[in-house]
Amino acid sequence: MKEPPNQRKRQTAESLLEIMNIDRLVHSPARLSILTYLSVVEEGDAVYLLNQTGLTWGNLSANVTRLQEAGYIEVVKEFKDKKPHTVLKLTDRGRHAFYEYQNTMKGLLNTKSLSSASGGE
């Protein structure tokens, strides 16, 4: 059975509002990738992230700095075998932001597929 047009419009408006509220810091592909790979380990170093995300050093560094400034990740710079070693860890705030982003996107995608299934735009 088709939904009334007014209800469909309201759903679309709600979805748009949700899209506007998405955490743009997490939404960037590079940062989302960094957060994803940090979420599956307790901590990892820069080389690990470089390998897994496929980012360049410059890109990784710039995005890590933004995430660090937002308090989403913790960066510890230390020396290992007399070489600089950067260890990164997802903070509680970062983990919360990451999971919230996941849930929002999942909700949005479900709404979209529901409206497509009911013949909406």
Added chain:
Amino acid sequence: MDNSDEKQIERRVFASFFQAGFIEAFTGIFLLQLGLPALFSRSGFGDLESALLALPIALILLVVVFIIRRLVVIPRLGHVKFLPERRRRLSKLVLVPILTLIAGAVVGYIFSENASLRYTFVGQIPFSLIPIIVFSAAAYFLDMKRLYVYGVIVGLTFPLGKYLETIIVSRNALPAIILFTAFVFLGMAIVFLVASLRKYQEPEV
């Protein structure tokens, strides 16, 4: 992205730390350690002498593998501390050598009771079961399905060697087939290592 996606990513990340051929190298060394004493004892050395002759070869290879892992592979892969759930599962790997010891003791007891069994085709079945049990336990704790296949391959070498001994009437067929399998695993280890080194270049800071 749901929980199953995250688990898959975590599994892929974990597996990437074992793609440089170390499991294959350890399997090859383990087989060398079984095949060389068998070959030496068939060449006239005593059981203890044969084991002592093979031991340094295995030790040298193990040291080489650890040095390559520490100095060449890990700097390219990076350092990671896995989640507590994964670490708990890894800590259970200690059960693998315990299982090996128990299985070895049981086989040793059976053969001490009936020494002639050692030279029969049926007598090779315990030798097959030990690697299958050990590799299956490692596959479960490391969450790596390919280890089940390795267990079956290693397990099959013993009855196959014994069978070849009976059909080609050669005393050296069993050690030869064990050593052949060992070299296949060592060859695989080298191929995986080279592929890993090509995939992960040393980072330029």
